[in-house]
Every structure is written in structure tokens, then in C-alpha cells.
Amino acid sequence: MRTRIINAHTLEPASGERQENAWLDIADGRIVDSGVGQPHALVDDVRVIDAAGGTVMPGLVDAHVHILVTSTDAADRENWTPGYATVRALRSAGEMLRRGFTTVRDVGGADYGMARALDEGLVSGPRLIFGGKALSQTGGHGDFRSLNDDSQPCCQLKPDFGRIADGVDAVRHAARDEFRKGAHHLKLVVSGGVASPTDEISAIQYTPEEIRAAVVEAENHNRYVTVHAYHPRAINQALKAGVRCVEHGNLLDDESIRLLVEQDAFLVPTIITYEAMHEVGEASGLSAGSLKKLDEVRTAAVDALERAHRAGVNLVYGSDLLGGLQTRQLDEFTIRGRVQPSLDVIRSATSTAARLLGMEGRIGTLNPGALADLIVLDGDPEHDLAVLTAPERNLRHVIRGGIVADVASAR
């Protein structure tokens, strides 16, 4: 069955082009035709959606999620079986779709089976672009063993986030293993993190040789490496080793910016997660030590965004929210809108995100031939980003692969 959207005010993010009184035809999961004015008559069965002058734009992309981390209660999570964790994750993915996110990129934990279940429509949710387990060195941001724990992790230290690999050969093997399991990208943690128990934010993790081994494996597989990094020592070392994307980047310096621009690399700031954790304090599940580390990165985050924006770095939308804080997923728009023009913020969650994911022309655009991933809004987000951040008021429809999601009933 075809779906036709009429009376649309379309927004094409890459060019910024707008069209009034436009129509779009959707068939077999794709946008097949579009135009302005009176559409041609259709003979087959067609579902008509009247946008009533509202904005029709590509569905949103969140390029930094952890769909498996649906709770920050670490003790409770110890008792979650993979089945239970997956059901919870897919339910939270469904909530993301109903906020307008038609694609999410998981950077630690999600697997092929979850992406397949979503693609097959077994559950309603966004496209899931996954990287399998994040690679961490021993004692790095992906090593959550307590000081009393001397167990030797071999393959899967944390089913919901990462795996340990030390040394060039082990990194190479882990990379090949994640690509064997269908990973779209490879994630490495290359500097200290907020949630990990013992590593300092300024600590560098992995050597240039280890990072380079991961990059070579990724390039051999036509994939790319993205890294968790805060400190410029870590960011710059990773960029010099050829990584294509940096997550967070809060403490970046001039050299980081120069390398990002020169290499046409991508930066995925995740400022909302620091703000949200800061607001709830201990209730976020963070220890006192982690809350102190949080302040180190939180206060620098907006400045880093500002500098990267001014230099023309490819910026992509990311939220990185864990557990119950995932409800704040749209609030990164508000933070970015204080720094960037709204059209640039919209691009970060559509056309620029599509480039990062290697899905240019397929998502993040309304051009015929693209996947029919789009949202219908009351109001104009280019005029006011708050149109995106209040879906209960403004989000009329979410269409993913041509399937019209039931947005209202789940609220």
C-alpha cells in the first residue's frame, strides 16, 4: 500500500531548501515521488496523511546511545539475563522512535539480533546501527571490575558495553570478531571516563599502534573507528592514527580541531548527559568519584562545541543518556541551539549524521529514492527548535521505513 503525505511544508536539511504545499509518495519503504501543488491521481490503494501545513522533514538520528543500559543500578543489572536486558532495551528503543528518532547508533553493547528484530518489525523502533562491544584496555573506561576482582576477562567482560583487548594482536582479533558479528563500526575507548571506577579523565588509553591496528581492520572491512575521548592527548593521538569519529571531545584543543577539519572527521558531543547527571547528582547512580570527574568534563563541554562549530567541524547529534535519564534525549537540541543556528543543529541530526553512518542519500533526506524515514511536525523547527523537543505537543507522525508508527497511543 502507498502512503501519500499532502499539504506538507518540507525541509531538506542539507540544502536548507523549503517547499510549501508539497506532497510525497511512499511505497515499499521508500520515498518514490514528490512535488508541489496538486499531486497526480493514484489508482492503487493509498493512505493519505494530511500534514495540514506542518513541517515534514527526515527522521532524527541520535548517533550516541547505549540502548542496553536501561538502568544505572549496577547491582540490579548484575542479575539481568541477556533476554531480560534485550526486552528492556527494545522497549526503550521504541520510546526513542516515538520521540522522532528513526535511526540510532549504539556505541557499546547492542548486537545484530537486536537490529534484526527492529528491522523485521518484531518490535517497533528505530533503525539500529550497532558496533558490538566497545574495545577497552585493561583498567580502561570499559573495565568495570572492582579492585577485588582478579578474574581474567577473555572475550565479553560486560555484555552490555565492552570487551577488553590489550596489545596489537588482541585488538586486531577483537576488531575482526566484532566485524564477523556484523558491526557497522568499531568503538574504542581511548581516554578515561566518568562512570569507570579508577581511570583519570586525562589518562590516555591505548597506544598509537593499538589504535592503528583497529583502524586498519576497520578500513579492510569498509568500516570506521570511533573513539570515546575527552582529553586532547587522547583525541589527537586517535585522530593521528586515522579514526573517523570522536565521541564527547569535551576538552579538545586547537590541534584537535585542526585534525578534525583536515581529516574531514566527525565529532559527536553529548552535552545533555553531563547536564542531566549533574542535575540529579547521586540519583544518577554515579559514585562521589565519578561525580567529581563529571564536573571536569561538564563545564568544558559547551566551549568545545562552540569552537568546533566555528571551525566548521562535522558535528553530529548524540545524547549518551543512561537509564531513566534517556527521557531527556531531545534536550541536546536545546543546548546546541544556544550555540549553533537551528538549521545546523537539524543537520547534525539528519544529513551530517547520514554522512557519518555512510548512509548519505538513504537517510537524512527527503529526496526520492531515500528510505521513508520522516517526521511530521506541528510548527517549524528551523524557526524554533522547541518544536522538536516537545513531541507530545508537536510530533504528529513518525514514519520509519514507510511504516507509520503509532505515536499517540503509547503516551
Ligand code: ZN
Ligand atoms: Zn563515552
Ligand code: ZN
Ligand atoms: Zn557513551
